[in-house]
Each structure stands twice: as C-alpha cells, then as structure tokens.
Amino acid sequence: MRDTPPIIHRLQKKRAQNFQEGTVLSYTVLAHPPKTFKGQRTIGLIELEDGTRVLAPLLTRHPAIGMHVHPRMRLSYVTNEKLRVYEVAYESPVDVPASVPEGSAILTRGFPGYILALTGPSGVGKSTVSLLLLQTFSEYIAQVPILTTRAPKESDEDEYVYVSKAEFDALHAEGKLAAATQIPSLTEDRWYGYRTSDIEAIWSAGKLPVVITEMHLLEQVANHYGRRSILSFGLLPPGNSKRKMLSALLHRLRQRGRDTEEAMQERLKNAEADLAFFHKRRDLFDHLLVNEDLESLMDVFRKNVPGLSEA
Amino acid sequence: MNREISLIGIGQTKFGEWWERSLRDLLAEAILKTLDSSPCTPLDIDAVIVANMLGEWTDDQAHLGALTASLLPHHPPALRVEAACASGSVALYTACALLESQRAQTVLVVGAEKMTNASGDAIQVALMGAADSEHDQPCGLTFAGIFALIAQRYLHDYGLTREDLSIVSAVHHRNAKGNPFAQFRQEITVEAVSESPLVADPLRLLDCSPVSDGAAACILSTKFKSPLRIRASQVSTDTLSLTERTEITSFQSTKAAVERAFAEAEITRDDVRALETHDCFSIAALVNLEDLGFAEPGRGIEIYKKIFEEDEYPFFLNRSGGLKACGHPVAATGVKQVLDVAKELQTAKLRFGLAHNIGGAGATCGMHILEYTNA
Numbered sequence: 001m002r003d004t005p006p007i008i009h010r011l012q013k014k015r016a017q018n019f020q021e022g023t024v025l026s027y028t029v030l031a032h033p034p035k036t037f038k039g040q041r042t043i044g045l046i047e048l049e050d051g052t053r054v055l056a057p058l059l060t061r062h063p064a065i066g067m068h069v070h071p072r073m074r075l076s077y078v079t080n081e082k083l084r085v086y087e088v089a090y091e092s093p094v095d096v097p098a099s100v101p102e103g104s105a106i107l108t109r110g111f112p113g114y115i116l117a118l119t120g121p122s123g124v125g126k127s128t129v130s131l132l133l134l135q136t137f138s139e140y141i142a143q144v145p146i147l148t149t150r151a152p153k154e155s156d157e158d159e160y161v162y163v164s165k166a167e168f169d170a171l172h173a174e175g176k177l178a179a180a181t182q183i184p185s186l187t188e189d190r191w192y193g194y195r196t197s198d199i200e201a202i203w204s205a206g207k208l209p210v211v212i213t214e215m216h217l218l219e220q221v222a223n224h225y226g227r228r229s230i231l232s233f234g235l236l237p238p239g240n241s242k243r244k245m246l247s248a249l250l251h252r253l254r255q256r257g258r259d260t261e262e263a264m265q266e267r268l269k270n271a272e273a274d275l276a277f278f279h280k281r282r283d284l285f286d287h288l289l290v291n292e293d294l295e296s297l298m299d300v301f302r303k304n305v306p307g308l309s310e311a
Numbered sequence: 312m313n314r315e316i317s318l319i320g321i322g323q324t325k326f327g328e329w330w331e332r333s334l335r336d337l338l339a340e341a342i343l344k345t346l347d348s349s350p351c352t353p354l355d356i357d358a359v360i361v362a363n364m365l366g367e368w369t370d371d372q373a374h375l376g377a378l379t380a381s382l383l384p385h386h387p388p389a390l391r392v393e394a395a396c397a398s399g400s401v402a403l404y405t406a407c408a409l410l411e412s413q414r415a416q417t418v419l420v421v422g423a424e425k426m427t428n429a430s431g432d433a434i435q436v437a438l439m440g441a442a443d444s445e446h447d448q449p450c451g452l453t454f455a456g457i458f459a460l461i462a463q464r465y466l467h468d469y470g471l472t473r474e475d476l477s478i479v480s481a482v483h484h485r486n487a488k489g490n491p492f493a494q495f496r497q498e499i500t501v502e503a504v505s506e507s508p509l510v511a512d513p514l515r516l517l518d519c520s521p522v523s524d525g526a527a528a529c530i531l532s533t534k535f536k537s538p539l540r541i542r543a544s545q546v547s548t549d550t551l552s553l554t555e556r557t558e559i560t561s562f563q564s565t566k567a568a569v570e571r572a573f574a575e576a577e578i579t580r581d582d583v584r585a586l587e588t589h590d591c592f593s594i595a596a597l598v599n600l601e602d603l604g605f606a607e608p609g610r611g612i613e614i615y616k617k618i619f620e621e622d623e624y625p626f627f628l629n630r631s632g633g634l635k636a637c638g639h640p641v642a643a644t645g646v647k648q649v650l651d652v653a654k655e656l657q658t659a660k661l662r663f664g665l666a667h668n669i670g671g672a673g674a675t676c677g678m679h680i681l682e683y684t685n686a
Binding site for chain 1: 462
C-alpha cells in the first residue's frame, strides 16, 4: 500500500463525507492484514445513510450483517515520514460486554449481547412500557430481577427478589452485584441492585437482559460493563417544559392511587432530580423517548434495538 | 467468430514453487513445449501476446512483450496485456482479435507469473492492485478479505454453512489427483479445510488458491488447422470496487460474458460438457456456477455435493483441480484453463467446453468456448 503524502492528502480530504451512520452489509476478520496495520482487523462493507457504500474498519467485537453502526474518527497509523493518518471507523452503538460468558447463546443470535436499559422517574410508566416490551418481544428479551432489601408490597409485580440487608451486603462484598444503590426514603432504608449471575443467565439463554432502572443504578451498570455494553433509553413524561412534565407525573401518580400524598410529594422531588439527570448525563442515554403512545414506543424499540427489527 | 480459429499447440510448466527458475525460464519452458506440440515452426509465429500482472513487483521486470519475443529467433511483434487474474483470457481475446482482423495468421499466447520471488506480505499488497486503490485498499483489505465479504454475505443470504464451503476445496483436490501439472495432487478432507488456519473470516487457508509460479502457452492460427476450434471469445467488465455494486453475491461481468459467448458460439448451456471456472476462493466456485447459469442463486453447492458424495458429474467441472489444486500463477491461469478444456474435450471425446476466467472480484471476465470437431 502506498502512503506517500499526496495519496494521504487526497484520502484525508474525502474522509468527512464518510462521517455518517450506516448499516453493515457484510464483514470479515482479517487474520493477516498488510503489515502497516498490526494484529487482526475487522473490515465491513457498510451502506451509509446517503446510499453510498464504503469499506472501512469495524470496531465491534461481534459484528453482524444488518447491524446499525456509527462513525468514529481515529488514528490509523503513522507513516515512515511521521505523517499521522486518520481514518473513519465504524462501531455499533452497543457492543458485547467482555463478561458475556463464552458459548452463550446470545453470541449466535446474530445481534450483539448487550443490556437494554430503561430509565425514568417514577410514574412515567416504566413498568407499563417494560411489561408491553416483554410481552411483544418475549422471545428476544427478559427482565433482570431487581434485588431489594425492602419488604414486599401488594402492588409489586414479580420483578423483585427480596433479600435481607445482610445477604445484600454479602453479595456486594463478594463482587456479585453489577450495581447497588441506596434509595433514601422517609420510611425505610432501602437498597436495590442487580446480580451479575442473573444478567449472565439471560445472555446464556440467548436473550437480551432489560434493566428497569434509575439514575444511580444506570451509572453503576455502565461502569461495571462499560458504557458501550448498554443500549440506554430514557423515558420522559409528555410535556414540553419541566413544569408540564412534573404535572403529568403527579397526575399519573394520583391516578395510580398507591401512595400517600406525602410519598407522592417525595417521588415528585426525586423525579425533578431524574429529569435534571437526563440533561446532566446525556452521554448515558442513546435515546430519549416521550411516553405518550405505547404502540409507537414499541415501533421505536423495534427500529432502534438491533435484533428486534425481525421480531 | 468471423474466422475459423484453431488451437494448434499447447504447453505449460508444472505449477508450483520454482525457486530455481526465473520468469524468463518459465516463459521459455512453456513456449518450447507449445512449439513442440504444434505443426508450425517458430518462424510461423506472426505475433506474441504475453499476459502478466506482477512482473514489476516480483522481478523488477516490465517490457515483457519484447522480452518474450526475444525467445523466438525472428523477434516477432509482441505486446503485453494485463487484467489482473483475467490477464490470460484477455491475452487470448487479443490474439483472436488479431486473427479475426487478419493482422496475423498465427499467434503465440503465453501467460506467466513468478510469484514466489516476493514475500507473502508483498504479494498480498501487490494483488490488491486488482481492486480499487481508492475505495478498497486504504482500510487494509486484502483479496482474501474481499472474497470473505462476499462469502459472509452469501452464507447469510442462502443459509449455507462453513462445512458446505469446505466441500468445494475437497472436490477440487480430488480432481487434481490425475493432473501432472497441478501444484497439489493430494486429496484433502472436508474437516481439514474447516480446521485450516483462518485467513479472512469465514475463509480459511484451504479455501484459497495458493501463491504459485508457472506459465502456460498456446498457439492460435487461422492458417494451420486442428480439430480444436475457438468458437467464442468474450471479455466483459464491471466496477473494480464492491462498494460500487448493488449486489455482491454474484458477478455481473460473468453473466454478461456468458450470454454473449453462447450467442457467438451459437450453442446453448446444455451443449457445454466441460467447464473450467475461476475458483480463486471456494466461494467463487459457487458464485461462478450460478452466474454461468448452471445453478440457481444459492444452489451451486448442490452440484458440488453431488460430485463429492456420489462422484457423479453432471458435466466435467474443474477436472483439472481448478485454481485451488492446480495453483494460481495469476496471469497464467486464463491460458491454462483453455489448455485444460482442450485436453478434457480430446480425452473424453466431448464437443463443447467453456473456460471462465475472472480478474479481481469479477471486474473483468474473460470467457472462451472451445469445440472439438472430432467428438
């Protein structure tokens, strides 16, 4: 491969137009690329949004035909004349976490094994959305049970696993939790978390784990598995201002009728922090959705979650 | 063809790794054997067409026309043609054009490549010259990588497995057992192919034709007659880069060339009894069968399975061993395929045979139909 300054110059000038999202049409892993590039190299044939096709490096560990990819500029190599050559590489918005156990069925499913996260303030409808999501795509996804130290409530669905504070602490100390947080409450000391074994069991069964979560847990899951291991959706109440969103939440909480007025006020206060969190940690979210129409939400998932498009 | 063109002489070196022989030595050996097998004398050669792709890379040698002509006593007009792996068939096409235009009456065609002079890495980079230097090369793609992209998509679209691909190489190796000119004459098992080292996922080492040295030559004439005739000579082209094609699991150039070749030879697909296709990688052998119209898309493997399991050939298919087992000295291959078809027609007393030669990922397709009139 020739890499004289005029050739590099022409290449660099063309790079910008390839900085688009695209779809993988085919891919290969080269065991022995030219010596300029070190180690293995994954190359994809990618159709970009404007219809042009490019051959470029794929940064995804487990590429698949049909995978949606995003562009990323990176240093490719340095020439003998010390020219720094940059290239546009492509990566999936989500990647398989290094901790997916070898031989997991998820690795043969044709889409990466990542974690689907659904975050939102209480009352926004996370449970309703997740219930519909799990029903619609039951073959593809499964909910990760939430480990909690609080006492069971009548209104709980079967999404909780109840443990004592001592058990919780033991698991935490042994590093068997992917995330753990204390959510303060007026009435009790409550801890919540996810067990890594639950998440791995879902991957092994060939499904995508879904975590219904809140801001601290989301941050921790992202730290534990890596941000790219999570396809993260934020769920917002309808309304184009904070005041309208909060009033929509309050309306829903009242309709639900589970909480006392005092508890509702507390939830609303937390919700305010949650809404601010969407803004402050925008980097933790791939998509922010407004929960207005459940059917159209399902279409959004179908479109944006690799693997669900066939469902 | 507007003239009756006879194939009056053939000759080739054994393909392999010939460290003790230079490009010139290979050319000389193939030419000498060809002249020996033909009714004409060296002085009857009106023109020489040389096919070579990598002379500058492997031997620091350009100007191969005059170099080759200097091997003959009378220094006839000579020119070199290059169309990557299709150089050989493009040389034959050029020779036919000279004969049809009556510019020449007897033409020597020789294809030669001396690949083992360069390191494996250098050859890999040099071969990428057959792809698009602006679209394909900068990302670090290799030729095995290009066919791996095709294979990956093909397996995905048609639901084939890795083991299916392995059958193709196993059949070609079995075929080469009886070919004294083949680089590899031993059988290999399907498992051996599947377990060979990974080159470019999903392609493995034994899916790929080897790096080889070799030369193949023939003499075409309108003046001297033989029972072997060239009934069609066609070349068609496509874009160099996969990025500029709408479909990557078939080659438009093959489809275009084969229709024109059948029209020119005035025969149908059913008349073809011997077929040599360009199986530079196992996946190419399947794509070729489909593009040539001998199988529906995605079903080329059925023909190979039948051959593999029942030893039953619907027609002679890469009986020489194909590129996989014969070796693939790039520009010699297109000429060598015509030699093999000629030998198959003569030995088995068959009438029509077809040689299919592609350059790059089907950016050039050269096709020749031969007739054996004593069949």
